[in-house]
Amino acid sequence: MRISIAHDTTYAYAIPARAVVQILRLTPRSHEGMRVMRWRVEVDVDGRLRLGEDSLGNITHTLSLAGPVGGVTVSVNGEVETVDTQGVVRGTVERFPDAVYLRTTPLTEADSAIRDFADGLLADNGSDSLSLLHGLLNAIHREIAFDPHPTEVTTTAAEAFAMRRGVCQDLSHIFIAAARHLGIPARYVSGHFMRNDGVTEQDAAHAWVEAKIPDLGWVGFDPTNGISPADAHVRVAIGLDYLGAAPVRGSRYGGGDERMGVKLTVQKAAQWQAQA
Amino acid sequence: MTAFDEMHGFTTHTEEANVRVAYEGLRTWLQDTPADLLATRRSQAELFFRRIGITFAVYGEAEMSERLIPFDIIPRVLMKTEWEGVERGLRQRVNALNAFLRDVYGPRECIRAGVVPAELIYRNPYYRLEMVGRPVPHGIYVHMAGIDLVRVDEGTFYVLEDNVRTPSGVSYMLENREVMMRLFPNLFTAHRVAPVETYPDALLATMRSVAPSSAGRDPTVVLLTPGQFNSAFYEHSFLADKLGVELVEGSDLFVTDDVVYMRTTDGPKRVDVIYRRIDDDFLDPLVFRPDSILGVPGLMSAYEAGNVTLANAVGTGVADDKAIYSYMPEIIRFFLGEEPILGNVPTWRCREKEALSYVLDHLGELVVKEVNGSGGYGMLVGPHASSKELDLFRRKLKHAPDNFIAQPTLALSTCPTFVASGVAPRHIDLRPFVLTGTDGVRIVPGGLTRVALKEGSLVVNSSQGGGTKDTWVLDA
Incomplete structure (x- = not known):
């Protein structure tokens, strides 16, 4: 089965943060029961997204944003095929x-x-x-x-x-x-x-x-x-x-109160994609 | 059980008894000094310590209290020849500990070879998975060790514990010497006592030697403290001052693009070496405890990128775990191909069935320790325990045998100590401080002697009412 995922996590800070650092575990690896067809992790502000791997083998992105940062959205878009x-x-x-x-x-x-x-x-x-x-x-x-x-x-x-x-x-x-x-x-x-x-x-x-x-x-x-x-x-x-x-472990310098919002869509991939 | 006395050996404790050569001068001093003068000097010593502000917070009391660690004015003395043997043993021990850590976080050959049981490593919470396959700068994990030794006879020192996380107590070694020299200058003219004042220089040289290769010729070293509420905060500020480095808290540091900076009035300054007195768990909320406000977010990323040295390294706790301790003789043989110079106290691993049943049968004779405990907490001294305490430990042992080891009640050596009733023998141990840098191992002669002030007591920990003494190594 083809499954597509769109996953946005939005952080909004009451006052702009001086800096933000997050470790993201948002990217799957293929295994026998699942093939990753496409996958993208993006952020909507300028910053560094460094690809890495943690000790258990999870794919990580380390996100560093230099302030002032009013907020950030981390977007995941991907598609997998499962059996x-x-x-x-x-x-x-x-x-x-x-x-x-x-x-x-x-x-x-x-x-x-x-x-x-x-x-x-x-x-x-x-x-x-x-x-x-x-x-x-x-x-x-x-x-x-x-x-x-x-x-x-x-x-x-x-x-x-x-x-x-x-x-x-x-x-x-x-x-x-x-x-x-x-x-x-x-x-x-x-x-x-x-x-x-x-x-x-x-x-x-x-x-x-x-x-x-x-x-x-x-x-x-x-x-x-x-x-x-x-x-x-x-x-x-x-x-x-x-x-x-954890999908996101983060910390920030300054920034006051934080509001987090999640928008997540998990659905069968559209037919034309499945046939592509 | 007769204990070896540092002054009199095994002879009975009388005026006429033989005195070991190291203590000849001290005997004369004790004989010639009237008791009331000793008492005066002792209260002067206490005054000095109060003025210096050297205190130690004691946990687990209704209100956490700041306490003065009692200082005893009668020094503990080792001849240079005795010390040299101990020193060789310490070097060997710390080299083996570093080799062991390089291995368990690298190729894991000692596990494959069956030197230590795999599950003791893999199930140990102090075996930090985050460190596996991530080399540390210069391959040194333990830059500072406080190895606790006890003596049982003329020629036998045992290692009681390897403290390789954030060992404390070195400030007491330095302060004790300073106070003794102020109180008894004549004693120091009459004896050739090896200096300990070189420790801060040795420590700084060690720290600078282990800076990452990205650091320049003049690496920036800082001391990271959990803050003034920590029991050893006095020591942190004392050492930062002696070293001439900044004393920082987590909030004084930040990480950008995997580089650690310190906030200064002149703007951010890159940090190369962090002498950290914060436990692993609190170092970086992104990797360890997320609720830690003591650490620095992103610090582990900077560490993994090789841009900063943490001293000691993250994950050293797997080496001073008391269950691993019992394998140290095998670890020394495996990595160094040498026989251990300093022995281990014979240890029953309660995780082994026969050992457990022996321990349960002989609980009243043994000392039982929690595998991951420290500071004398969670420990049972069988011969001194009430039947209620024995019952409690019997239940604990049956419930979670893996968490405990047991050792015979050792006759720790005694040393003359000035107590209310006059001069009397009290049990002591010794914690030498071992430094390891890229330029080798440094040990200042002696260390911190801790003394159990209660008559007959074997618990020397300051958190349990122990005191300290100045420790002399005498050039004959």
């Missing part, structure tokens, strides 16, 4: 052994409630990784309500689990915390999801999880939708948690 690989992710850039993905981070630390929750799955699903992870996927999808109000980007897995609600970031963090507690390497994926209900305008980018299963390799799990990614997911970056895969 359904039943959630199995092959042909990715792998820089580290799996043990790295067993680390806990402050955002993904399993507290006793998450540990009990994960241990409970062992009783129901046995210790086979694949069935355990499917049990985890279903349990989180069932028990944690999607609700953008109570959580923020800094909410930890334990906090979201205690509230039993959150957004895709929180659900993914809970999944990761539980999986790692069970000794299964897991990582955060940021990207996009093409909805199947015809809605193409979205409020925010998507996030899900990959877990390492013996004999299968890395397998995607999307606890928000309760599915494994098929051909509607566009995988952009990975991290130990949200912070490692």
